[in-house]
Amino acid sequence: MADALFLAISVLTIGSAIAALEMRSLVYGSIALMGTLGGVAGFYVMLDSPFVAMFQLAVYVGSIAVLILFTVMLVKRELIFKKIEDPKRKFAGIGLMLIVILALGAIIMDSGIKSISTDSDPVDFREIGGDFLTYYWPALVLMALILAGSVMGALVLARREDTVENEQRTD
Amino acid sequence: MSNELIEFVLVSIALLGIGIYGLAVKRNAIRMLFAVEIIVNAANLNLVAFARFMPHSGGQTLALFSIAIAAAEVAVGLALIIVAYRMYKNIDIADFRSLKG
Numbered sequence: 001m002a003d004a005l006f007l008a009i010s011v012l013t014i015g016s017a018i019a020a021l022e023m024r025s026l027v028y029g030s031i032a033l034m035g036t037l038g039g040v041a042g043f044y045v046m047l048d049s050p051f052v053a054m055f056q057l058a059v060y061v062g063s064i065a066v067l068i069l070f071t072v073m074l075v076k077r078e079l080i081f082k083k084i085e086d087p088k089r090k091f092a093g094i095g096l097m098l099i100v101i102l103a104l105g106a107i108i109m110d111s112g113i114k115s116i117s118t119d120s121d122p123v124d125f126r127e128i129g130g131d132f133l134t135y136y137w138p139a140l141v142l143m144a145l146i147l148a149g150s151v152m153g154a155l156v157l158a159r160r161e162d163t164v165e166n167e168q169r170t171d
Numbered sequence: 172m173s174n175e176l177i178e179f180v181l182v183s184i185a186l187l188g189i190g191i192y193g194l195a196v197k198r199n200a201i202r203m204l205f206a207v208e209i210i211v212n213a214a215n216l217n218l219v220a221f222a223r224f225m226p227h228s229g230g231q232t233l234a235l236f237s238i239a240i241a242a243a244e245v246a247v248g249l250a251l252i253i254v255a256y257r258m259y260k261n262i263d264i265a266d267f268r269s270l271k272g
Contacts, residue, residue, distance in 0.1 A: 006174050010182045017186055020205050021193040033205050036186075040212045043179065047223040052231050052238075056215075059238050064208070064245050071249045072201060075262060084198040084263045093196035101188035108180055116176045116224055123228045131232050143239055150243035154250035160257075 006046065013039030026072045026080045034065040048122030179220035186213035200252045200262045204245065211241045 016035030023029045037060040044053035072080060108114075132140055186209055193206030215234045222230020252262060259266045 003173055006178060010178075013182065014185050014189070017189045017209050020209070021189065021197065021202060026199070026201055029202065029205065033208065036209060037212060040216055043182070043216055044219055046174065047179070047219050049219050049223065049231050049234075052215075052219055052234050055235055055238055059242050060208075060212075064242060067245060067249060068201070068204070071253060074253060075201070075256060076260070079262055085196050086198065090196050093192045096195055097188040097192035100191055101184055104184045104187070105181065108177065108184065113180065114177050118176075118224045118226065120226050122223060123226050123231060125231075127228045128231050128235070131228055132235075136232060136236075139236065143236060147239060147243050150247050154246040157247070157250035158253050 009039050009042040009046070013043070024081060024083060026075070027069065030065060030068045030072055033068070034061055037061050037065065049125075051125040051128055176220060176224045179216060183213045183217045183220070186210070186216070198264050200255070200264050200267070203264065204248050204252070207248075208241070208245065211237065 013036050016032040016039065019032035020029045020036060023032060037056065041053045041056040041061065044050075044056060190206045190210035190213065193209065194203055197203055197206065215237050218230045218234045218237070222228070222234070255267050256262055
């Protein structure tokens with residue numbers, strides 16, 4: 001049975017995921033998203049995977065959340081506080097969410113993984129480092145190239161053209 | 172290990188459902204990106220949970236790759252949102268139907 005720490009982290013994770021989508025202000029929404037990502041990092045610690053938890057904190061809570069916050073700041077003030085959604089689709093969306101959760105939950109509860117628990121030792125993180133440098137090294141090189149390429153692509157996309165700047169100055 | 176696999180999987184399913192709700196209902200481009208992030212995190216949680224109960228190091232390795240690729244995806248997605256915002260002065264995806272400016 002779940003212990004108190006697990007319950008606390010799951011309430012934090014799921015509650016702040018709902019808050020991230022439903023809060024009126026996008027700034028508070030992105031701070032709530034940080035709560036979700038931090039809660040998932042807490043789950044990783046509970047699953048004896050400190051290396052993944054550290055990576056999650058550094059990449060998600062540290063950089064992605066800050067990136068989202070700065071993007072939100074670039075947007076006009078009215079748009080940050082305006083809720084853009086179709087009221088008709090809201091009920092359809094809640095229905096879809098319930099169908100997904102109930103159907104997948106029923107399938108999972110019906111399957112054999114309900115009774116799986118383990119007493120074995122967790123995987124040592126040195127083993128992950130070894131995997132990265134031996135079996136997965138082509139994927140690691142490819143991932144580095146993809147990261148460099150996508151960061152350069154993002155910079156090129158977000159670059160402000162001089163003509164646009166001049167037009168805005170004259171406005 | 173005091174917790175069972177099923178508990179982590181149920182939390183992951185709840186996060187997936189919330190993410191699907193966000194993608195279906197919201198028309199704000201930044202909020203849709205939030206929903207995508209929540210879904211990616213649900214998938215990563217599943218990977219690490221199954222890897223712990225196998226036990227096998229492959230799940231953690233794949234989760235690390237997934238986190239790194241998600242960082243790239245968010246950077247490009249936010250840059251696209253900024254470009255579209257400059258064109259339309261709005262972040263409603265209903266306005267982005269024809270990305271011609």
